[in-house]
Amino acid sequence: MRWQGRRESTNVDDRRGSGRGGLVVGGGIGTIVIALLVYFLGGDPSQVVNMQQSTTQQGQLSPEQEAREAEAAKFTKTMLAETEDVWNKIFAEMGKKYQEPTLVMFTGAVQSACGSASSASGPFYCPADHQVYIDLSFYDDLKNNLNAPGDFAMAYVIAHEVGHHVQNLLGISEQVQSMRGRLSETEYNKLSVKLELQADFYAGLWAHYMKNIANYIEPGDVEEALNAANAIGDDRLQQQSSGQVVPDAFTHGTSAQRMYWFKKGFETGDIRQGDTFNSAQ
Numbered sequence: 001m002r003w004q005g006r007r008e009s010t011n012v013d014d015r016r017g018s019g020r021g022g023l024v025v026g027g028g029i030g031t032i033v034i035a036l037l038v039y040f041l042g043g044d045p046s047q048v049v050n051m052q053q054s055t056t057q058q059g060q061l062s063p064e065q066e067a068r069e070a071e072a073a074k075f076t077k078t079m080l081a082e083t084e085d086v087w088n089k090i091f092a093e094m095g096k097k098y099q100e101p102t103l104v105m106f107t108g109a110v111q112s113a114c115g116s117a118s119s120a121s122g123p124f125y126c127p128a129d130h131q132v133y134i135d136l137s138f139y140d141d142l143k144n145n146l147n148a149p150g151d152f153a154m155a156y157v158i159a160h161e162v163g164h165h166v167q168n169l170l171g172i173s174e175q176v177q178s179m180r181g182r183l184s185e186t187e188y189n190k191l192s193v194k195l196e197l198q199a200d201f202y203a204g205l206w207a208h209y210m211k212n213i214a215n216y217i218e219p220g221d222v223e224e225a226l227n228a229a230n231a232i233g234d235d236r237l238q239q240q241s242s243g244q245v246v247p248d249a250f251t252h253g254t255s256a257q258r259m260y261w262f263k264k265g266f267e268t269g270d271i272r273q274g275d276t277f278n279s280a281q
Contacts, residue, residue, distance in 0.1 A: 002216045003151065008077035009084060015106045016069075016136070072136040072154075073105060079155045080132075082216070083162040086209040090271060091169075101125075101165040103132045103158075110135075123157055125164035127173050132161045142228065150224030152217070156203050156262070157228070163202030167195065193253045194276040197261045200253070201274035204265025212269065222266060226259050 080103050091098035104110060109118050113128035119135035126133065134157075142157065143149040167173045176191050183191070207225060211217040253261075264273060 002218060003075060003078050003082075003155075006078045006216075007081045008074065009081035009100075009103070011080065011084070011100050011102045012077055013102055013104045013131070014073070015104055015110060016073075017107050069136055072139055075151065075154065076103065076105065076134065076136065076158065079158045080162070082155075082210065083159055083206055086206050086213075087162070087166060089209070089213075090205075094271070096169075099130065099169060101130050101132055101162065103134065106133060106135055107137075108135070123161050125161045125168075127164070127168040130165060130168065132158070132165065134158070134161070146228070148224070148228035150221070150227075152207075152221035152224040153228035156207075156225040159203035159206045160199050162206070163199035164195075166202050167198060172198070191277075193257075197253045197257055198274055198276040200258050201261040201265040201276065202271075204262035204267075205269060205271060205274065207262075207266045208269035211266075225262060 084098075084100050088098045088100075104112070107119070109116060110133055112126040112131065112133060114124075114126035117124065117133065119137060122138050122141070123132065123134040125131070138157070139154050142153055164173065173195065176195050179191060180188055203225070207217065207222065211222075261274075261276060
């Protein structure tokens with residue numbers, strides 16, 4: 001992906017190095033990392049969280065680690081800027097004003113308007129403060145634990161979380177949240193899946209503009225994003241962690257569904273095609 005030398009967003013709150021514990025909360029696609037780490041390490045989630053926090057607080061990074069993190073931070077700011085350009089354009093075409101979100105980079109743990117979160121929860125979006133949160137160490141999880149390497153796989157993660165911000169601005173998130181007390185947990189999970197799949201569609205929509213308008217995408221980039229979408233499907237993760245698939249416990253959709261909706265957004269470039277709530281898919 002041709003991203004070097006591009007504009008970096010200034011809507012970034014860099015809190016790296018300030019993590020001091022916290023609670024895991026649900027949110028972005030990275031919540032599944034806990035289950036994978038439990039599977040890989042043979043421990044319970046609390047042990048994984050404690051291990052990550054203690055590792056975070058063990059002194060300074062090596063020069064090599066600092067260089068990699070600096071590159072990851074630069075990439076993250078650049079990708080956020082690219083989402084700003086795309087969504088400002090799409091909202092303007094709809095006759096609306098896009099309110100750009102703030103992206104918070106943190107280490108270990110962070111406090112948001114949605115509560116405290118550990119890095120084990122992965123990237124997430126908090127609708128209460130219109131902010132995207134990411135511990136840059138998630139990029140290593142994506143590559144090493146989820147087998148989803150590549151810069152466009154990382155870009156997909158950011159675009160997905162920004163997709164949740166778009167849903168918040170359009171009032172979609174509030175509509176889903178309002179149904180929480182009226183539905184069973186199983187039925188509400190189905191709505192949650194549709195919300196996540198729409199965020200995947202929006203990520204694909206962003207990728208469409210990156211290819212057809214900005215021409216930043218290189219051969220293999222879209223395959224990296226699709227591989228990431230495949231790697232984080234509920235069915236695949238459940239199979240890896242427990243050896244069985246429980247559809248009623250899905251929160252983000254199957255691998256096939258996630259790939260389908262990202263690809264649909266990428267191929268159509270039409271926000272009107274992203275109604276996951278009334279689709280048989």
